Amino acid sequence: MNGSDLYFTEGKLRREIDEFKRNSRRSCVRVACITEDRTDTDDVILGITSKLDIPVKREENIVSHRVGPKNNDSPRQIIARITNYEVRHRLLKSSTQLRKIA
Numbered sequence: 001m002n003g004s005d006l007y008f009t010e011g012k013l014r015r016e017i018d019e020f021k022r023n024s025r026r027s028c029v030r031v032a033c034i035t036e037d038r039t040d041t042d043d044v045i046l047g048i049t050s051k052l053d054i055p056v057k058r059e060e061n062i063v064s065h066r067v068g069p070k071n072n073d074s075p076r077q078i079i080a081r082i083t084n085y086e087v088r089h090r091l092l093k094s095s096t097q098l099r100k101i102a
Contacts, residue, residue, distance in 0.1 A: 029091055031078040031098075041065055045080045049087065052094045060084050 034044055041064040049056045056062065064080035082088040 027081050027083055029080045034075055036075045041078050054090045056087050
């Protein structure tokens with residue numbers, strides 16, 4: 001392989017990695033302004049979905065965690081990976097109602 005082949009291959013691999021990262025974030029939902037206490041973040045997400053009348057079972061592989069460094073001024077955001085597309089879609093669609101129940 002010469003230099004131009006390596007440059008072409010590197011560019012192609014970078015694009016594939018970017019696409020892979022973008023697709024892996026597709027099932028994620030970011031939730032902000034939830035106070036930080038000892039509550040499990042999965043329970044927080046399940047509580048939100050139940051308040052919005054979105055039926056979700058704990059077995060549906062909802063994985064969540066807080067992101068960023070702990071800050072005393074404001075709560076960290078929660079990122080939740082919701083593998084069920086219908087649940088994720090309904091949650092995003094009803095996101096305007098979240099302000100009313102918060």
